[in-house]
Amino acid sequence: MSETDQVVEPADHLAAMNLNDTVENHSFSDRVLIQSIVGRPDGGAGLAGKRVRAGGWVKTGREQGKGTFAFLELNDGSCPANLQVIVDAGVAVLNKLVATGTCVVVDGILKVPPEGTRQRIELRVEKVVHIGEVDPAKYPIPKTKLTLEFLRDHLHLRSRTNTIAAIARIRNALAFATHSFFQEHHFLYVHTPIVTTSDCEGAGEMFQVTTLIGEAEKLEKDLIKNPLPSEADIEAARQLVSERGEAVKQLKATKASKVDIGASVAELNKAKESLSKLEERFKLKPGIPQKDGKIDYTQDFFARQAFLTVSGQLQVETYACAVSNVYTFGPTFRAEHSHTSRHLAEFWMVEPEIAFADLQDDMNCAEAYVKYLCKWLLEKCLADMEFMAKNYDKGCIDRLRMVASTPFVRISYTEAVELLEEAVRGGKKFENAVEWGIDLASEHERYLTEIKFQKPVIVYNYPKGIKAFYMRVNDDLKTVAAMDVLVPKVGELIGGSQREERYEVIKERIMEMGLPLEPYEWYLDLRRYGTVKHCGFGLGFERMILFATGIDNIRDVIPFPRYPGRADL
C-alpha cells in the first residue's frame, strides 16, 4: 500500500465538478452516480486516473493500518454494487466516517486497486465534502442481518437495505417496462378515478371516502368553545327584535327626527341579524348528519356515498369504446381483513382494454406483455436479479428466461379440470375437491403451472356461474370468454375476459345476478350506442414483482404496505 504515502493536494470544489463532467452525469447533482462508475462493463477500470465527486451511504466501513486510513463501501442506490473508497487519516477524522449508514460526499481520484482484490476500481479520497453522521448505538438498522419482517416496522429506513433497494429498482424497471410496452403498441394511458361512486360488481369490500366524520368532529370541537343557543336564547333574541320593532314604530308614529328613526332602524336590523345567526346556529346538529334515520350523504363532499376504487376496468371501457386501445396503471383498494402474504389493502394494478379484439387477442396481449417484462428485467436489471438469485430465490433468473422464451400453454377450463381429475386419480391430493364448475383454487393453479406443465398456462372459457356479469357469454351458453394466466411461483398473475358487447345479453346477465340496472345504465350505454367487441385484463403489479424476485411476502415489494391495522407514514 505504498500509495498511501503519496501526497495528494485536495482538489477544490469547482475543479472536481468540472472533472465530474468526464463521466456520465445527468442526475442534477454535482456528484456522479456510483452506477456510472462500477456499473460499466469494465467495472469502472477504464476510468482509472479520473477525478470524481461521489456520494452515498456507508454500507461497511473500517479503519485499517493502525488508523492511518479507512475503507468505506459506499452505495447511493443507483445500483446494487458499492464503490470502494479509501480515506487517509490526513484527510478526515476517520471514526466519523465508518459507521454503517453514514452519508458521505467525497472528491477523489479513481485508481485500479492492487491485484487480488474483488473491486475493479476504487476511489482515493482527496477531500471529504460532507458527512451525515450516524450514532451506531442508536441507528435502527445496523449492519447485522435484519429480517424483512423487522424492516416492516421501519418503513422509513428500510430502503437503505440492499434487499429493499434492489426491489425498488426492479419495481421501477417493471413499471417503466409496462409503460414502454403499451406505448409501443399504441395504447393510451388513461387515469381512471381513485374515488368512485361505482362498484365494479362487488370485486371486494370497499373503503369509504368521506368528509362527514371530520366535519362532525370539527363541529364538536367548536361547540365546546361556543355552545349551541338554547330555545331561551332564541326567544330572548326574538323578544329583542319585537321590542326594537315597536320602538321604531313608536318613533315613526310620533314623527321623530330622521336621525332618531334611522338610529332606531339600525338597532332593529342589528337585532334581526343576531336572531338570524342564532336561528342558523340553532339548526346545527352535532354528529353525522342524518335523514330518515340514515346517514344523509347529500351532505357528504361528493353529495353521495363514495368509495376507493377496486378496479378501473368499467371506467376505462368508456375510453376503449372511443379511442380503441387503452390501459390504466394505478392504485386499487380492498377493505378485506386478509392477513395473508398475498393480499394488500392498497396495491397497484395494470389494466389494458382493447377494442375490436376478442379473447384470442386478449391472450396474445397478455402473453406478449408478460414476456416483455421478463426480457426487460433480464436486459436492464440483471445485477439486481443476480442479487435476488443469490439471496432469495436461486431459480428466479432461470424462471424469467423460461417465461420470456416459452410459448404459454393454452387450455380450456374444461381441459384444466380434466387434467386435475386425472392427477387426483393418479394419487395427487388437493384440499379443495375438483369438479367442473368450481373456481380453481390456488393449489390447482399451481399444480397446472408448476408441476403439470412447468411453464405459464392460460386457462380460458370458465363456467358462467363463477364469473362476473360483464364477461362475454360463449355460444355454449355455459361458459364465458374469461382467461387467467398462471405462472410458477405465484399462480394467477393475470385475469381477463372478452367483455359482453351485446346489449340484450349483458342486461339479462345483470338482472340474472340480482344486480340493480340503474347504476349500470352508463355502462349499458356503451352497448346501446356504437357497441364494439372488446376485451381486457388486469395484472396485479405486486404479484408480478413476487414472481420476478422470489420474495415471499407482498408487504415487502411495495414501498408503503397497507394492511389491516397498519398504514405507517
Next chain:
Amino acid sequence: MSETDQVVEPADHLAAMNLNDTVENHSFSDRVLIQSIVGRPDGGAGLAGKRVRAGGWVKTGREQGKGTFAFLELNDGSCPANLQVIVDAGVAVLNKLVATGTCVVVDGILKVPPEGTRQRIELRVEKVVHIGEVDPAKYPIPKTKLTLEFLRDHLHLRSRTNTIAAIARIRNALAFATHSFFQEHHFLYVHTPIVTTSDCEGAGEMFQVTTLIGEAEKLEKDLIKNPLPSEADIEAARQLVSERGEAVKQLKATKASKVDIGASVAELNKAKESLSKLEERFKLKPGIPQKDGKIDYTQDFFARQAFLTVSGQLQVETYACAVSNVYTFGPTFRAEHSHTSRHLAEFWMVEPEIAFADLQDDMNCAEAYVKYLCKWLLEKCLADMEFMAKNYDKGCIDRLRMVASTPFVRISYTEAVELLEEAVRGGKKFENAVEWGIDLASEHERYLTEIKFQKPVIVYNYPKGIKAFYMRVNDDLKTVAAMDVLVPKVGELIGGSQREERYEVIKERIMEMGLPLEPYEWYLDLRRYGTVKHCGFGLGFERMILFATGIDNIRDVIPFPRYPGRADL
C-alpha cells in the same frame, strides 16, 4: 366516380387478415389502426392498392348518389384524422351505417381519391364485418357542436368527441414523456401511498378513509333482522343454565345412569353456549364505535385515523435518502370546497426528489423537465396540438416552442417584489397589495411571466413565514430555499424547495410552527441518521395539460373529474 361500377369480390376474413400484415399492426386486434394509414407522412397515399380491415366510429356519414353509396368519416381514436370510407349499397344497408357514433368494422381496398378532395387516401369497402348501431334520436352526443360543460354530464361518452380524445392523447403523451425524462436521468419511480396516516404539513383539507361507517350500517341492517337480546333474554338464558346445572347435580347425586348424566351434561353445555352467544351479542353497540366520547379509531381498518394523501413528498424523501434520485407520479387529494376552474378534489402530481442536490439543481431539473415535455408534444403530438390551436388556443403551439427553446428567467422573491412594486408605480393595478412578505397571488405571478418577461420565470428564496417547515432556511435566516416555476397561461406550474437537512434546524422549525414533533419522528430520523442535502418539487399534472392545450377548465383535462358534489362513475 366510375369506380363505383367496378365489381369487387368480398375478401374472406382470413385473406383480409393476411393483407393487414402489410401495414403496421401491433395493437392485438385484427384491424389496423387508422393512424397507421392516415397518420403517415404521405397521408396514406403510398398504401393505395392494399387491402385492409379498419374499424372505428362514424364521425359523419351521408348517403350519396341517390342512395347508391355512402361516405363515412371513420375515427378510432388513434389519431385526430378520420379515414374516409366509401360503401356501396350492394355491400350493406347504408342507412344503418351513417348515424354519428355508429361502430363499423370493414374490409376493403385503399384507393387514391379523385383529384380535388382533401383526403390523400380512402377505403373502398368490400365487406362490412360489424355494425354497432346508433339510434340518432336517442344518442346523447349527436354531431352538433356540444359545449365542454354539457359533456361533463356525459363522462362515459365524452371521450368519443374530437376534443376529449385529443386531450386524452396529449395527456398520455405527457405522462409517458414524464416517465421517459426521469428514467433517462436515472430516477426511480416510487409508488408513495394513497392511504396515509401522515399529514404533509396541512397542505390542504383531507378526505378520511374508513370502514367504520360501512360496518355500522351493516350491523344496523343485521339488527333489523336479528334484534339485540334484552337483559331479560340474558336473565332467562342464565336461569336455564342454572336449572340445567341443577339437573346434572341431581342426577349425579342420585347416581343415575351414565347415559342419563351424559345427556343432561350435553343439555347444560348447550345452554351455556347459547348464553355466551347472547352475552357476546349483548355487547354489540349500534353506531360508530366510541370510546371516552370520541370515535374509537382502534376499531377502524388501519387501527387509526387514515386519510387520502395530499402529497407523496415526505414519504418519497425516505427513498431519496437511500437511493438518491426518485420520483412519484400518482393521484393526490384535497377535500376543499373549491368550485373554481383550477381545482379538483382528485388530481395527479409528479414529485421528483433528488439527493446530493441543492436549490440550483432543483431549478435545473424543473427547467429541463418542462422543456422536455414541450419538445415531446411538438415532436410526437403535433396533429393533436394543431387541433387544439385551431379550436381552442391559437397560440398554444408557439407557446410550447417558446418554452422549449427559451432559458427560464430566474429571479429571487425579493427581486420579484421589487418588479411588482415598480409595476404598481407605473400604474399597474393589482387586487392584492404588494409588499415583501406576501405570498404572490396568481395575478402577480401572471404579470411576471405573461407581461414583464413573456417567458417562464423561476422565483426563488421566499420569505420563511409563508412556507412549509421542511424548506431549507437560507443564511439570511429570513428566507427559505424554495422556488416556483411560473409559466404563461396558468401561472404557477411547479413548486419546490431544497429540504432542510439539518436536524436541529428542522426540529426548531417544526416547534416554531406549533406542530407536534411526534408524528414527524420518522421524518426527523432521515436527518438524525446519515443526513444528506436534497431537494425536490411538485408539478400539477393537469396544470401542465392546461398550459399545453389552452383548455380553460381543469375538469376537462382529467378523464373522470372529482369536485364538490360530483364523482360520476
